[in-house]
């Protein structure tokens with residue numbers, strides 16, 4: 001640890017001994033209406049206010065930064081998370097305080113759940129077989145129609161997990177935001 005060797009500043013013994021710097025033609029140095037000198041005898045006012053009397057900065061109407069600069073300091077946040085949270089609450093799958101989605105988790109790859117996202121009567125319409133392939137967004141299964149015009153026919157069923165659908169939606173909404181705010 002080092003020591004400070006600065007010389008202590010001693011307060012002036014008698015202020016009346018300090019000479020007053022004359023300042024002619026300046027109203028703040030000597031108030032003619034009250035006849036008082038300023039509190040500090042060494043006060044020397046800046047000449048700038050009188051030099052720039054015509055400046056708009058000295059106008060009484062200019063009191064703060066113009067609002068037009070502060071109207072949109074940053075682009076509004078993406079509404080994707082709010083939409084997701086709203087839909088999650090509406091479907092009752094998430095508690096209200098769990099509805100917000102943490103940063104960076106939108107495109108996480110979640111294990112494929114083959115029972116997920118089929119409509120209630122889907123199993124009444126198709127017999128789902130083996131997985132035959134995978135793409136970027138989901139997987140494809142072979143299936144056989146049970147009812148209607150597809151009865152007895154071999155079909156392919158493409159399953160896209162909800163997490164991927166959200167990812168796609170987020171990408172398209174972000175794209176929309178880009179177009180909205182750069183124009």
Ligand SMILES: Nc1ncnc2c1ncn2[C@@H]1O[C@H](COP(=O)(O)OP(=O)(O)OP(=O)(O)O)[C@@H](O)[C@H]1O
Pocket residue numbers: 132133134135136137138139140155156158
């Ligand atoms: N009708 C089908 N019959 C047999 N196999 C299929 C059929 N449809 C898809 N597949 C298999 O599933 C794989 C993935 O198909 P998919 O249509 O999901 O591909 P993709 O278009 O690349 O996917 P994504 O759109 O998710 O990027 C294919 O590569 C293929 O092997």
